[in-house]
Amino acid sequence: MFEWSETQEAVRDAVRKFVEAEVKPKVDELEHGDLPPYDIIRKIYSTFGMDQMARESFKRALERKVSGEAPADRSEARGDGGAAGMTLIPIIELCHYCPGIVTAMGVSIGLTAGTVMKRGTPAQMERWGLDLLTLEKIGAWAITEPGSGSDALGGMKSSARRDGDEYILNGNKTFITNGPYADTIVFYAKLDDGSDTPVRDRQVLTFVLDRGMEGLEQSEPFRKMGLHSSPTGEIFLSDVRVGRDRLLGETEEETGGGGRESAKDNFVTERAGVAAMSLGLIEECLSLSVAYARDRELWGKPIADFQLIQLKLARMEVARLNVQNLVFRHIEMMAAGKTLTLAEASAMKLYSAQAASEVAMDAVQLFGGNGYMAEFRVEQLARDAKVFQIYAGTDEIQVTHIARDLLSRPS
Amino acid sequence: MNVVVCVKQIPDPAAPQALDPQTHNLVREGKLILDDSDSYGVEMALQLAEQAGGGEVTIVSMAPNGETSGLRTALAMGAAKAILISDEALRGSDALSTAKVLAKAIERVSPDLVLAATESTDGYTGTTPVQVAELLGLPSITFAKKVSIAGGKVTVERQTEAGYDEVECPLPAVVTVTAGVVEPRYPSFKGIMAAKSKPVDQLTVADLGLEGQVGSAGARQAITDVADADTRQSGEIVVDEGDAHERVVQFLEQLKLV
Ligand SMILES: Cc1cc2nc3c(=O)[nH]c(=O)nc-3n(C[C@@H](O)[C@H](O)[C@H](O)COP(=O)(O)OP(=O)(O)OC[C@H]3O[C@@H](n4cnc5c(N)ncnc54)[C@H](O)[C@@H]3O)c2cc1C
Ligand SMILES: Cc1cc2nc3c(=O)[nH]c(=O)nc-3n(C[C@H](O)[C@H](O)[C@H](O)COP(=O)(O)OP(=O)(O)OC[C@H]3O[C@@H](n4cnc5c(N)ncnc54)[C@H](O)[C@@H]3O)c2cc1C
Numbered sequence: 001m002f003e004w005s006e007t008q009e010a011v012r013d014a015v016r017k018f019v020e021a022e023v024k025p026k027v028d029e030l031e032h033g034d035l036p037p038y039d040i041i042r043k044i045y046s047t048f049g050m051d052q053m054a055r056e057s058f059k060r061a062l063e064r065k066v067s068g069e070a071p072a073d074r075s076e077a078r079g080d081g082g083a084a085g086m087t088l089i090p091i092i093e094l095c096h097y098c099p100g101i102v103t104a105m106g107v108s109i110g111l112t113a114g115t116v117m118k119r120g121t122p123a124q125m126e127r128w129g130l131d132l133l134t135l136e137k138i139g140a141w142a143i144t145e146p147g148s149g150s151d152a153l154g155g156m157k158s159s160a161r162r163d164g165d166e167y168i169l170n171g172n173k174t175f176i177t178n179g180p181y182a183d184t185i186v187f188y189a190k191l192d193d194g195s196d197t198p199v200r201d202r203q204v205l206t207f208v209l210d211r212g213m214e215g216l217e218q219s220e221p222f223r224k225m226g227l228h229s230s231p232t233g234e235i236f237l238s239d240v241r242v243g244r245d246r247l248l249g250e251t252e253e254e255t256g257g258g259g260r261e262s263a264k265d266n267f268v269t270e271r272a273g274v275a276a277m278s279l280g281l282i283e284e285c286l287s288l289s290v291a292y293a294r295d296r297e298l299w300g301k302p303i304a305d306f307q308l309i310q311l312k313l314a315r316m317e318v319a320r321l322n323v324q325n326l327v328f329r330h331i332e333m334m335a336a337g338k339t340l341t342l343a344e345a346s347a348m349k350l351y352s353a354q355a356a357s358e359v360a361m362d363a364v365q366l367f368g369g370n371g372y373m374a375e376f377r378v379e380q381l382a383r384d385a386k387v388f389q390i391y392a393g394t395d396e397i398q399v400t401h402i403a404r405d406l407l408s409r410p411s
Numbered sequence: 412m413n414v415v416v417c418v419k420q421i422p423d424p425a426a427p428q429a430l431d432p433q434t435h436n437l438v439r440e441g442k443l444i445l446d447d448s449d450s451y452g453v454e455m456a457l458q459l460a461e462q463a464g465g466g467e468v469t470i471v472s473m474a475p476n477g478e479t480s481g482l483r484t485a486l487a488m489g490a491a492k493a494i495l496i497s498d499e500a501l502r503g504s505d506a507l508s509t510a511k512v513l514a515k516a517i518e519r520v521s522p523d524l525v526l527a528a529t530e531s532t533d534g535y536t537g538t539t540p541v542q543v544a545e546l547l548g549l550p551s552i553t554f555a556k557k558v559s560i561a562g563g564k565v566t567v568e569r570q571t572e573a574g575y576d577e578v579e580c581p582l583p584a585v586v587t588v589t590a591g592v593v594e595p596r597y598p599s600f601k602g603i604m605a606a607k608s609k610p611v612d613q614l615t616v617a618d619l620g621l622e623g624q625v626g627s628a629g630a631r632q633a634i635t636d637v638a639d640a641d642t643r644q645s646g647e648i649v650v651d652e653g654d655a656h657e658r659v660v661q662f663l664e665q666l667k668l669v
Contacts, residue, residue: 050600
């Protein structure tokens with residue numbers, strides 16, 4: 001694939017029209033924290049029938065789980081890269097204006113609903129999965145703690161102490177997307193079975209919590225550098241008592257991988273998602289920059305005539321082409337029923353996130369003083385792009401994942 | 412309730428446009444899109460068919476190069492099928508030729524109602540739909556801002572300068588709708604996927620039995636020249652030396668406005 005298919009282009013055009021009519025005019029409100037992003041996300045879902053599609057795919061997933069069938073070949077429902085395109089195109093288009101919406105949506109649907117659907121029993125899927133998939137409920141996915149981010153699984157201190165047939169949960173989570181507003185929270189904790197296993201080596205269990213449970217507190221949104229349209233906060237648990245019905249899978253047995261594996265399930269999807277986000281952001285910075293370079297006149301000619309400006313534009317185009325190729329490759333692979341390896345996904349994320357940050361900062365530079373002003377929009381995109389290098393695994397962590405893979409190959 | 416919607420596929424108004432220096436026609440080589448004005452007709456048709464509890468919406472379009480992008484948009488919104496008339500022989504068609512072609516294609520469907528926009532975005536003569544009605548021998552109502560169907564009749568609130576008239580006529584009929592009458596839906600992703608496999612019937616001038624009557628062969632008008640519009644004259648600046656009000660009144664009297 002070197003360009004979008006006709007159908008994918010039709011999807012892109014429809015989403016683009018929606019984003020320009022419904023999101024663009026609200027960017028200010030979203031960015032200044034006056035407007036949580038959830039109603040806009042719901043509107044995207046209902047407008048394009050994604051809620052209906054979610055209901056149908058929920059039904060299929062539930063039937064498969066009940067019958068114990070292996071998950072369907074990824075290519076099955078995808079056609080010409082259809083489904084992969086369907087998910088990534090809205091991400092790309094939204095990131096022309098508002099990467100925060102994508103983060104809020106991705107965490108609620110991709111991470112939270114995704115984990116419940118993959119790891120939950122049929123009863124748990126029905127209890128939480130459908131409402132999350134249709135955005136009836138907003139989800140948060142809580143793994144990071146004040147003392148452990150990159151080392152989330154090893155350094156995790158949150159605990160689940162067995163108490164008869166129940167568990168007592170304690171711990172603090174931070175930097176949690178949708179944390180302040182979430183109705184449903186997927187919460188990771190270390191099993192405390194009374195043994196003297198060092199905390200670092202203890203089993204990780206995954207629980208589902210509901211807003212308002214006794215002992216569960218959700219903070220106000222943090223103030224942060226960018227990504228203002230995605231509320232981020234803290235979650236505090238003190239002696240939250242839960243039954244086995246809230247333990248995902250309803251068993252401590254680690255068939256198909258336990259909590260540690262569960263946390264890693266999402267790595268590939270999440271990293272591919274960040275590449276798509278980068279593509280949208282880069283496309284926007286590039287087109288704004290080309291227009292500005294043509295328009296802005298100094299010394300009696302457009303700054304587009306200066307070679308140092310041309311260099312910036314050329315570098316942006318190189319980045320756009322590379323990231324687009326990576327995204328297209330991922331779509332092709334999905335359509336063929338294949339998945340990126342963790343190292344490939346990490347390489348894709350590392351490159352795309354750095355490219356997005358560099359392009360956006362170059363755009364600010366190209367715009368001069370105007371670049372520093374909110375009105376010209378590139379400053380927002382630059383602040384937003386920075387987070388791509390931090391969440392879903394920092395740049396440094398992507399490097400370690402790529403290197404580990406390279407060095408583990410037989411010599 | 413079967414409804415035909417005439418839709419024009421036009422070059423993207425947001426993209427730069429050019430006239431062919433020889434023929435003075437708009438260059439229509441690239442991808443064409445559904446004229447925004449026509450998305451209202453499509454939406455209206457879908458709503459009327461839904462309200463009637465059944466029936467099909469058929470899209471009819473005449474366009475160069477077998478172009479179907481705009482049709483796919485209408486099909487993705489929910490129309491059942493489309494008829495496209497595309498033929499080299501249609502080059503140089505004026506509005507009457509276009510109307511002849513559309514009328515012949517519509518006859519094949521024998522719909523209860525034909526909808527079109529009041530005028531297209533690129534050509535905007537606003538003459539095609541009424542000519543279609545005349546050729547089909549059907550009554551027509553223009554400038555509809557509200558359309559309802561009951562008891563074999565169509566009732567329309569017809570936009571006027573002062574407000575609206577309520578008019579009605581028997582079905583079948585041709586009705587042109589104004590922009591903004593309804594909120595055109597976005598095509599759903601499923602709709603877009605489904606549109607790929609909906610039938611698009613491609614017809615030629617010969618299929619319609621119109622050889623020699625349309626295109627440049629049948630044109631009764633020709634564009635002889637195209638000239639740039641006059642650049643706007645700069646206005647007269649009145650410096651107020653105490654008599655500005657008199658000069659303004661004089662100016663208005665000159666224009667016979669007071
Ligand atoms: C003298 C003259 C020469 C022309 N020569 C050429 C030429 O060589 N090549 C060329 O491509 N065009 C040519 N045109 C343009 C022409 O064919 C118009 O597109 C056509 O006449 C429709 O007119 P309009 O755009 O003003 O439509 P309007 O009457 O303003 O359209 C109203 C509505 O009618 C319907 N409608 C109009 N056109 C179509 C269509 N094609 N298919 C389906 N529904 C439609 C739509 O619902 C539309 O919204 C010429 C026009 C004139 C006046
Ligand atoms: C806006 C936002 C939203 C987020 N949403 C969520 C969410 O929904 N759920 C959730 O659980 N978490 C979320 N996070 C947390 C995010 O995943 C972590 O911030 C990230 O994993 C980094 O962890 P940390 O902040 O603890 O940094 P640290 O792990 O403390 O890292 C500090 C520095 O050390 C570097 N470093 C770490 N290890 C190595 C190494 N081995 N070699 C070299 N350098 C190293 C890092 O790259 C970094 O530069 C979010 C974060 C942000 C900013």
